[in-house]
Amino acid sequence: MHCRDVDVFYGDNQAIFNISLDIGKNEVLAMIGPSGCGKSTFLRCLNRMNDTIDSCKVTGSIRLDDEDIYDPSMDVELLRARVGMVFQKPNPFPKSxxxxxxxxxxxxxxxxxxxxxxxxxxxxxxxxxxxxxxxxxxxxxxxxxxxxxxxxxxxxxxxxxxxxxxx
Structure with a gap:
């Protein structure tokens, strides 16, 4: 993944400022920071989970395998199959x-x-x-x-x- 100049806004409040980052194949990356600094917000950008929040706006470029994941033609369901997410708090389905x-x-x-x-x-x-x-x-x-x-x-x-x- 290649992230360039990523900013995230919740309404008028800017939560993420100018993140640029390359993540290589099979690379493990750890993000460390205090509560509320934007770690989860940034992760949610990488599979477009922030799309579910009406007031959220993401700017900049995030590419997966040279595809712009914010391109309007991107199939978000397929993207989320390619970019899985496990949340900090477990959320199993109420199924077997x-x-x-x-x-x-x-x-x-x-x-x-x-x-x-x-x-x-x-x-x-x-x-x-x-x-x-x-x-x-x-x-x-x-x-x-x-x-x-x-x-x-x-x-x-x-x-x-x-x-x-x-x-």
Whole structure:
């Protein structure tokens, strides 16, 4: 991703000032700063989650694989499949553990049958370090897991669709 001169406004209030940043393939980046300094606001720019806030305006350029993610022709749903996000506070769907993971691959047409979907669910939960803890209770509701388990469930849900970027 390549970000140039990114500013973010909530109405008349400017929250982000002139961010320019390059993020390379397979690079891990950590953002550190005090509460309220704009870390989450900036991350939300990278998959256009700020579009859901009417008063929010993003200026500058953010490119993914040389595509302007703010181009009006950009399919935002497809972008969010390419740029997954796991929030600081876990937010599992009020569905089973299995369905939390299966949802993304199913809506994006990433599987041909239940066997493939089962493999994606198991692989995603394994990669998130949760499979051994939940493999015998995949029908239980995801919101019934502990806080740490819910966070790993959300990570597994994000990686189930193989995004290019995880925020």
């Amino acid at each position: 553990i299995y369905e939390n993971i299966a949802y993304g691959p199913r809506i994006h047409g990433l599987t041909r049958d239940k066997t493939e979907l089962d493999e994606i669910v198991e692989n995603s939960l394994t990669r998130a370090g949760l499979w051994k803890e939940v493999k015998d209770r995949l029908d239980d509701v995801g919101t019934g897991l502990s806080g740490g388990q819910q966070q790993r469930l959300c990570i597994a849900r994000a990686i189930a669709i193989n995004p290019e970027v995880i925020l």
